[in-house]
Amino acid sequence: MLENLSSLLVGVLFGASLDLAGFGSPRKLNDQFLLRDFSMFKVMFGAVALAASVYLLMVGVGFSPAPRSVIPTLDLAVLVGGFLLGAGLVVGGYCPGTALAGAAGGRFDAWLFFAMMYPGYRFWVWLEPQVTLSLHAPLLPSHQTLPDLLGVSPISILIGICVACLLGWKLGNHLEARAGR
């Protein structure tokens, strides 16, 4: 029960953050791909940089790290699926989490988008055993992280992420100003 309640609470906070970021709006999300509003890039990569910093710090002071199984494994399915998720966001206006935020904001298109995810999900679950594609063969060792791959410390990777985030943020500001935002 505690597991369910902690998940509920994390969900409430995450849903609030999605809505407060304005990510319930498909127009705001798609302004990213039209290079008019870089909020999606800024919030997403800023959140990654901060989450990684807090996580490293807290693990450093003695908190239990998340199990290794939390780290996904790279395979072709991740790459093809990621491409479809990006394309689907532009076609339909949302990704799964932002569709929930959009639906909570009273957007009927978000309700429809979320409901139609299930037939798509179910279609792949039905199709996959019937085709001979080996999309789940790992391209790298299981659960590999950037520090493992590059042989550098997690702090070095964190610094790299922060620098990339700041550069992307500056570029976003520049392009937003050019688009008149």
Place this chain on the structure above:
Amino acid sequence: MSRLFNPDRTLKPVLAAALMGAIVALSLLWTQKGIHVSGVFSLLCDPAAVSQAAADNALSCSIDSPAASKGWIAWMVAGIFIGALLTSLWRHRGLRLSIERGHGVRPPVRLMLAAAGGSVVGIGAALAGGCTSSLGLTGSAVFSVAAFAFLAVFFIGGFAARVFFGRFWNA
């Protein structure tokens, strides 16, 4: 107030990033799990009908694992809806029913595109074994190579689709 919020009561990006990042870290440290959304559909799949799954990938919400052990995902999804509903009610001082669309796009066209996009995203989430929140956001926070690769192809997919579908989002 205006230093923290935009005119539509959304947070400034730096604050939204800080809030979201803190929640992702909280999820990893407290629940020892990532943020999941699309995994909720795996609860509705019949495990006996499914032979293929990334069994070594916890973020994938492996569709072979018993649904009973994944009930927390339903709670998390319910929480995301409730949290967004509460802040949306606060921001708009009530609930507005709408179909959000680009300029000049008729509601039936918008709904057709929403349905098509939802289906494509459903296939993508089943294939990738996760979505932007789980693979992209949580995975990147623990420096997963797969997560950064996922984000790269996610943006490539978005920009590729923009070539034809970007016109449906004109201001």
